[in-house]
Amino acid sequence: MKVLITGGAGFLGQRLARRLLDEGALPGSEGRTQPIDELTLLDVVPAPSAGDTRVRSVVGDIAERRVLEDAIDPDTCAIFHLAAIVSGQAEADFDLGMRINLDASRQLLEVCRARGHRPRVVFTSSVAVYGGALPEIVRDDTALDPRSSYGMQKAVAELLLADYTRRGFVDGRVLRLPTISVRPGRPNAAASSFASGIVREPLAGETAVLPVDPATRLWLLSPRAAIEALVHGYALDASLLGDRPIVNLPGLSVSAGQMIDALRAVAGDAAAARVVYRRDERIERIVGSWPGRWDTTRAESLGFIGDRDFVDVIRAYLADDAPRT
């Protein structure tokens, strides 16, 4: 079978690719495990091949139909759609966000429909689909009320995927990812970028800015757990999802202050002291509109597993990703 990862050169895409290549197989259209013959990594920049002959890197704009037609053929049974314009950038550049987060997602579904082979498609969505006056605890069926263009675009993509699935054009599932922390590398334009920065930078001996009140609650998932969730979400039998193919993944509900406490527990006072509180109203407004507490009973009953505590998450980052000094 062939597998496609959009955003395949990105952080999650690369990590998912390595995980799939290591595993070497995935459940196919009839649920039987099949070897992965080809793994296409589609992105706007070339994806590292990981030195594996099964990897095909396709460079192109996923909002262009011919790019998706090149990446998807009737043997492409598994599609992980991770490509996205992050929240801060989608708010700053409305047209770009619409083009990638909305139009490209729809185009991907359209190409699958045209191929007619009903592939299994995993979309990643986000806490940003929620907003406004939220209940104390958010559930899978809490009303969407996005307060950012990114959240609106993700909510629209969810509705599209659910209807394409209901109509039998694809076998789709949406995983609403908590904020991924700790991301390796450099800060990005996501409003939640600090949720990795306030751990990653101090561990590297650099200062980091906390732009929101330390009491602000975040809903976090480690890269390790995110990759396991993507693979598990793909492998789930559609019948288990019933007629709601959208799942809020289990995350850790921690405040920014608790994250700094965990950093202190792992790396000491000096590391924690490198976090500087400097309020940024724009980021606070976006992040503050996301919920911090969730009822993920459904995800857990479907077998999804979150992280145990944030100290473990930091230790996993040190083991997997932190630059060796």
Add this chain to the structure above:
Amino acid sequence: MKVLITGGAGFLGQRLARRLLDEGALPGSEGRTQPIDELTLLDVVPAPSAGDTRVRSVVGDIAERRVLEDAIDPDTCAIFHLAAIVSGQAEADFDLGMRINLDASRQLLEVCRARGHRPRVVFTSSVAVYGGALPEIVRDDTALDPRSSYGMQKAVAELLLADYTRRGFVDGRVLRLPTISVRPGRPNAAASSFASGIVREPLAGETAVLPVDPATRLWLLSPRAAIEALVHGYALDASLLGDRPIVNLPGLSVSAGQMIDALRAVAGDAAAARVVYRRDERIERIVGSWPGRWDTTRAESLGFIGDRDFVDVIRAYLADDAPRT
């Protein structure tokens, strides 16, 4: 000021046009009442002018940008977007529904954004945005979970309008209309077409088919009340809507059986006996996914008024619309 009605040749569009021409004025961009200098009726067929020099009929496909550019200029301060592909047809022809219910709605918002004059835009939406396992009583903030492509397309248009409003591209508001009953004329492709047919046809001496269980609850609004709601929803000051520009209108919650009882009360046993129960699973599935009971406290606090009872609705139909015999 100039006013645009899309779907201006349709039943609601024509009735709204007459109402606006009679009134002669609407609140303008600063809230002051301004005379209506031009009323553009955009539709795929020519709209009757009502013999009024203020009326401009534009024939065109609203999914084409140039058609909307012709219909909207910087003096177009008021836009009522009523054009839509109805539920049954959108389910039967997926591409057509996407093109009109989704793409044209977005194009309309895009043309307004390009004009830069922030017009007041009223979208009509539908009970079909709801579905699945619903709470006993549906509220404005109950989660959207459409079970039809029409419902999905309307839900997407709502999300778009809310974000375009949040960003200041338009001053938008969405009115979720109950099923309109009693519509004059002939049956249409809406799954809810019978909700008018089981009254209209028996009153005209013809038989009508009830395709759903008589216990099925419907959520109804008369044409008279719908027009008043459109005008009221347009005139509302944006500040009253806060950051949720979407309102579930008050409707009548009646079962199909109670509708037939009301018909009997108005027109006698012979009329009621002309309704024949013949189950249609396709229609039952679509209509059965819509909620039948609502909490419309918010709409009422905003000054929207529904119908008092269905007997009155039938009498209003006889006064306003029933063919004279």
